[in-house]
Amino acid sequence: MSPGEVNSKWSKLQERIAVDFDTEKPDIKVMLFLIGVQELGKGPRKFSKRQKEELMHIATCRLFSELGFYELEGLDQDGWPHWRLIKPIPNYTLLEQEMLFKSLILSYFDEYLVN
DSSP states (O other): OOOHHHHHHHHHHHHHHHHHHHHOOOOOOHHHHHHHHHHSSSSSSSOOHHHHHHHHHHEEEHHHHHHEEEEEEEOTTTEEEEEEESSSOOOOOOHHHHHHHHHHHHHHHHOOOOO
């Protein structure tokens, strides 16, 4: 996908999430949080600041597992997933990181959202 296509699809996804959750257009961090909640599988609830950071980490690992950087090790006693780094993640520029995250998030939502 070209950067223009990614940004166009990203904007449409942001609009859909904003409507579905009756909120402002979400940024990448909010999208990572939503993916983390989905991957945790315990439904919506109140999370501490630390838990929110952990949910975003879970989402990052889940997304980067699609590229072979992480693999799921298993769940801890509280049912939280733990991931293992398999290979180092390249040093991407900020723009490359943003485009990569957007692309991976779009792929994730393509898989889980019914259009």
